[in-house]
Amino acid sequence: MIIFHYxxxxxxxxxxxxxxxxxxxxxxxxxxxxxxxxxxxxxxYTVLTQTDKANRVWKALEKKLQHTTRNMLTHVWLSxxxxxxxxxxxxxxxxxxxxxxxxxxxxxxxxxxMRNLAQKVDREKCRMIEYVRFQKAADDIFFxxxxxxxxxxxxxxxxxxxxxxxxxxIIYDVKRNYGYYYxxxxxxxxxxxxxxxxxxGKLDEELMAKDEKLFQELWxxxxxxxxxxxxxxxxxxxxxxPKRYWKYLTEKQ
Amino acid sequence: xxxxxxxxxxxxxxxAKYDVSCASSGTTRKNTxxxxxSTAGWGICHSFTEDGRCVSLLKIMLTNYCxxxxxxxxxxxxxxxxxATFAVxxxxxxxxxxxxxxYIEGLFLSSGVINNADYTMxxxxxxxxxxxxxxxxxxxxxxxxxxxxSQQLVHEAGLYADRMSVNIEIPTEENLKMLAPEKDHESVYxxxxxxxxxxxxxxxxxxxxxxxxxxxxxxxxxQMIIGATNESDKQILQTSASLYQRPSMKRVYYSGxxxxxxxxxRLPAVKQAPLVRENRLYQADWLLRFYEFxxxxxxxxxxxxxxxxxxxxxxxxxxxxxxxxxxxxxADYSMILRIPGIGVKSAQLIVTSRRFARLxxxxxxxxxxxxxxxxxxxxxxxxxLNTVSDxxxxxxxxxxxxxxxxxxxxxxxxxxxxxxx
Numbered sequence: 001m002i003i004f005h006y007x008x009x010x011x012x013x014x015x016x017x018x019x020x021x022x023x024x025x026x027x028x029x030x031x032x033x034x035x036x037x038x039x040x041x042x043x044x045y046t047v048l049t050q051t052d053k054a055n056r057v058w059k060a061l062e063k064k065l066q067h068t069t070r071n072m073l074t075h076v077w078l079s080x081x082x083x084x085x086x087x088x089x090x091x092x093x094x095x096x097x098x099x100x101x102x103x104x105x106x107x108x109x110x111x112x113x114m115r116n117l118a119q120k121v122d123r124e125k126c127r128m129i130e131y132v133r134f135q136k137a138a139d140d141i142f143f144x145x146x147x148x149x150x151x152x153x154x155x156x157x158x159x160x161x162x163x164x165x166x167x168x169x170i171i172y173d174v175k176r177n178y179g180y181y182y183x184x185x186x187x188x189x190x191x192x193x194x195x196x197x198x199x200x201g202k203l204d205e206e207l208m209a210k211d212e213k214l215f216q217e218l219w220x221x222x223x224x225x226x227x228x229x230x231x232x233x234x235x236x237x238x239x240x241x242p243k244r245y246w247k248y249l250t251e252k253q
Numbered sequence: 254x255x256x257x258x259x260x261x262x263x264x265x266x267x268x269a270k271y272d273v274s275c276a277s278s279g280t281t282r283k284n285t286x287x288x289x290x291s292t293a294g295w296g297i298c299h300s301f302t303e304d305g306r307c308v309s310l311l312k313i314m315l316t317n318y319c320x321x322x323x324x325x326x327x328x329x330x331x332x333x334x335x336x337a338t339f340a341v342x343x344x345x346x347x348x349x350x351x352x353x354x355x356y357i358e359g360l361f362l363s364s365g366v367i368n369n370a371d372y373t374m375x376x377x378x379x380x381x382x383x384x385x386x387x388x389x390x391x392x393x394x395x396x397x398x399x400x401x402x403s404q405q406l407v408h409e410a411g412l413y414a415d416r417m418s419v420n421i422e423i424p425t426e427e428n429l430k431m432l433a434p435e436k437d438h439e440s441v442y443x444x445x446x447x448x449x450x451x452x453x454x455x456x457x458x459x460x461x462x463x464x465x466x467x468x469x470x471x472x473x474x475x476q477m478i479i480g481a482t483n484e485s486d487k488q489i490l491q492t493s494a495s496l497y498q499r500p501s502m503k504r505v506y507y508s509g510x511x512x513x514x515x516x517x518x519r520l521p522a523v524k525q526a527p528l529v530r531e532n533r534l535y536q537a538d539w540l541l542r543f544y545e546f547x548x549x550x551x552x553x554x555x556x557x558x559x560x561x562x563x564x565x566x567x568x569x570x571x572x573x574x575x576x577x578x579x580x581x582x583x584a585d586y587s588m589i590l591r592i593p594g595i596g597v598k599s600a601q602l603i604v605t606s607r608r609f610a611r612l613x614x615x616x617x618x619x620x621x622x623x624x625x626x627x628x629x630x631x632x633x634x635x636x637x638l639n640t641v642s643d644x645x646x647x648x649x650x651x652x653x654x655x656x657x658x659x660x661x662x663x664x665x666x667x668x669x670x671x672x673x674x
Contacts (some may be wrong), residue, residue, distance in 0.1 A: 003641045106606035107616045130299050134354045141649070142353065163291045167353060211350075214256070218347070219356050221259050225266040226483055228303040230511045230526055236305025240298070250356070 001028045001040060006047040008032050010077050013085050014054035016047045017092050026093065030085050052186075064095050069103050075118040075125075078151045087113060124148055125155040131241075132160070132171060133250045134211040135202070135216075141168045145248055146174035156194050157187050174201075201248040216250050223251040260346070261337040268328050270319035270362055271513070272420075273506040275395040277358040278473025280415045285444040290352060290359075292415065297358050310361035310395055311351055315377055317338055319365030323433035325422065325481050327513040328365050328611040337602045341376070345383050346422030352392055359393030359415075360384065367588065370401035378406060381413040393471075398448065400440040407447040408468075411455075416471035416503070419444045428482040431591055432519055445499075450467045450472045472503040479534060480510040480527040481520055486559045487552040490537055494548035497541060507534045540565055541598055544590050562654055569591040570630060571646040578640040581633040582611050594627030626653060 004010040004020070004027035013030070020026050037044060038208070055183045061070060076084050077230060090110050096176050106112045127148075134142035143166070146153075149161065153173050157180055160169065164182075172179030172192065205213065246252040278296030298307035316338035317328045325660040327334065335590045344362075362380060366373050377396060384390040396414040398407050411417060423429035426438040449467060455468035458641050475496065477489060509526035537559060540546040544566070551565050552558070560568045570577065570593050579588055581603060589600045602620045603612065613634045618624050629641045629649045640651050 026524050029426065031498065060448070074379075082528055098462075105603045105609040106620060107610045107612060109619075112619055119548070120639065126297075133354050138531040144355070150334075151345045159293075160292065164289065164353065165284050168290055203409065215350050215354065218259055218262055219351060219354070222266050222311070223261050223308065225263045225271050226272060226306075226308060228306075230510075231304040231306075234303060236265065237301045237303055241301040247299065250354070 001038065001042055003027060003029050003031055003037055003041050003044045004047055004235070005031050005033050005044065007049055009049060009086070009197075010074070011051060011054040012047060012049040013088060014057040015049050017057050018053040018057045019045070019047055020093075021096075027089070030089060031225070032057060061092065064101070065100055072114055072118040075094065075121040075155070078112055079121045080151050080155065081106070081117070084117060099161060113135055121150045121152055122149050125152040127245065128152055128156050129159055131245050131249060133248055135250075137203060137207050138209050140209065141170060143170045143172070143198075143203060145172050145174050147173060147248070149244075150182065152177060153178075153180065161187055202253055210228070220251050249251075258343060259346070261339060261343075262313070264335045265310070265314045265317055265339065267450075268365070269312045269314045269361075270391040270513065271327060271508065272361070272363060272397075273306075273310060273508045274395065274476060275307055275312060276363065276395075276416070276471075276472050276474070277308045280393065281501060281514050282391050284391050285389060286390045288391050288542060289349070290390050290392035292391065299355070299357055309358070310393060311348055311357045312361040313339070313344070313363070315344065315364040315373075315380065316363060316367060317365045318367050319430070320368070321366055321433065321435050323422075323436065324325065324514060324517045325429060325478055325510070327433055327512065327591065330350070341379050341383060342378055343389065348384060348392075349388055352390070357392075357456065359395070361395040363397040364399065366399055370399045371406060374399045374402040374406040374410070377411070378410050381410065385413045386527065395471075398444040400436060400444065402444055404447045407444050408451055411451045411469040411490070413590045416468055416474060417448050417475045418471045418476070419448075420476040421492070422476065422478050423482055424484045424489050424515050425482070430482065432481065445475070449499055449501045469501070472501040474504040474506065475502070476506040476508055478510050479507050479531055480523065485552075485557040486534065486537070487557040488531075489534065489546050490541070490552055493538060494541055505538060507531050529561050533561060533565060537565045545587050546591075558658065563650065564593075566591070567626065567653065571641070571650055572600055574641045574646050577630045577642055578632045579630060581617065581631050582607050592627055592630045594623035594625065594630070596621075630652075 002025055004016050006016050016027070016030065023045070025045070029038070031037065033046065038114060061073075073088055073158050076088055087110060091114050094108070094110065102108060102111055106115065127144060132144045132146060136146045137143050151173070153171060156171070160171065166184070168183055170179055170181045170190070178189060178191050197207065264434070268476065276296055278290045278294060281294040284291045292444045296309065298309045300308040302308060317334070318331055318336050318338065319328045322329045322331055348360045352359070359396065360381070362377055365379055376608050379381070381394050381396055384394065394414045395416045395418065396410050398410065398417050398419045400419060407417070421438070421441050423432060429436060429438060451468040451650065452472060455465065458465035459467070476517060477492070479489065491505070496502045496505055509528050509531040510523065510524055511526045512520065514520065515522070536549050540551060541548060545571070550569060559565055563571070570591065574589070579592055581589065586604050587601060589595060589603055590597065599621045603617070606612065606616075611634050615629070617627070630641070
């Protein structure tokens, strides 16, 4: 078994592709730098991430793959699921090795898996766009905590930047402890020192803007009145709005 | 914003909630400098209420006072319910503030009729105009057109709204006259026609000038109440099919009748809204719009109503066993679309991936085909057993409608021994 170690960054993965072709040995497993190796390893190699190598691989992919397929690669990477990097590696290899494009060959297991995984991440991206709930803080910043399954925050920035161009906002991933802050011009990555500011996903009342509480009440009242009692269907509601997202939804708090 | 707005909001939401439409799709618009909001062509739902319906737009009435007395409507003038009216500024502020918190995708504005159609319509136009011009709001706006409103007002509304709608409510005119004596189909079809004209004119203008104003870019929709009157599914679907012939008609909604005014004896006494029938009608509607079905293939003289037990596509397949089995690796797209258990997405995947290799049943399963249904209607590389033509439609129907047994459960009932004393 051939093992490659790398630093678990996307650039590192692309460098691993470069090195593999250079060395003409292809890994069966991709592990983190200090991850424990399985038994019976024939060969172990540690990849040194290099930007120029990664860029060369990406450029080659740009020639071979359509724009949408390249997006798929990044989506699958952001899924952060175990072994998703090995899937990307196999997919890139197939892309380079075959004369014919593999993008549409959904009878190939890796191609179909890539598509399904990318779709999964995309679905959560859409859900984030839907279920982000801003709370207005006293300093006029609209604040929204989230904790998505996949790391899809980078995918939703453009949407919010365009839509709420005239208000300052923060979208914060509590699970991964980082977030993005928009200051009316640019979006910057940020980390909060303490997450005690919003126990239970709710901003402390002292930090809220003065009419924030009222609008939350209005929204809750509206949401409640919209239900048609004769048609209650809680299963359907949970199917569309899984319970794991409820924590940060104003109307469900 | 004051506290008493909460009461108004609740009252007017209660009055508006029976409108089914909540789509926010059909328009793609980026934000403008200094403005707020955008729309995505795919439509965004923001929440789901306990009845499982989506909340995309702030669905609200400007007022629930009404001069009409339609039997099916909760806001009829003879009902003793709490009434309220929003001031234009109140509603505008509410929309913007909800939008800023990402609660909603935009506004769905409807209204009861006060004084007359034009008076009401004019007030509604003032709301959307203020949103678009003063606040530079670029979110989605769906606006009801009041039956009987004049062409000028409909035209002005169309310049601000993304989608407009006029509800037919009752599919046939005689039944409409029975339940709503003050209304007729003409008052519904006229504004519909105005909207259609506006859309067509604007598309033509925009081909000549890129910056010509858009008119209701997401088209129009309408709604029919199901089960309040005695129309058959055939009549209903034929009405929708002819509506879809119109160039700007995007959606027809079906609303299972909920007895809001159960004291009125012109209405049938029902306990539960006809939810299954409503679902079957939507399925038939999808067949019309995405599956290349004709309306007389779904319902005809012999079968004027949809089968409540099985979906309309399966019903069609069982009525036409001579069309099956279909060879997945050879048949054209439109035939693959007609196989029960295969949707638009899997049909497209099948057509693209079969160029690389012959597809087997395992591949189909992974692609997302519901093999439980599809297996009786297809042949692929190896699978030909038990198709509908080998056995019989009755057999397939029986298998597919059998009650499912839960895992590990045995639903064979123990014989009960009855000892007569």
